[in-house]
Amino acid sequence: MSLVEVNEFQLIPGQLIHDVNQLKFDYVTETEFNSKFASIIDNELILISVFHLKIISLNSKHIKLCQFLQLLSIHFEVMVLTKIWSSYIDSYCNILPNYSFHYVLPVKGTVDGVGIFVNNDFSCIENTRYSINHTDFTRSYLFIYLFNN
16 A cells, blocks of 8 residues: 655635645545545646655656556646656656656766656746756756646
8 A cells, every 4th residue: 555645735815824834744545645635626626736756766666656646536737756867767758648748867977857747738848047057056956837728
C-alpha cells in the first residue's frame, strides 16, 4: 500500500495563508486520498490540480509513478517532479499519455533536475525572465507559464 503526503488547505477569497503551520499535512494511502477528496472531485470544485513529488531518479521510479497515478481518482493537470536526475531522461517524455514533458537537468553531475508534466489541455511556455545565474546556483529550477487551451 502506498503512502502519499497530503497538503490539505482551503483558500478563502481575499485571504492568503502566510504561516506554513496553518496547513495540514498527513500521510495517507491512495484509498484514503480518494475518499478524502471524492466530494471535491464529484462536485468539480477543482480549477487546476497540481501534484508534486520528490521522485529521486525518474529513471528508477517511472513505473511506480505511473502505477500510483492510476490508483488516484484525481486527474492532475500539472505534475512537478524534483530530483529527476539526468539518466536516460529523453526516454521518459512519453510515459504519461496526453502530457507534455518539460525539464531542466543539473548543470553539474547527474543528481537534481526538475521535470514538469503538463496536460495537453494546457499550453506551456518556459519563463526565462526569472533565470538564475547557473555558476552561483547549484539547484535546478524551471519557471513556466500555463495557458488553458
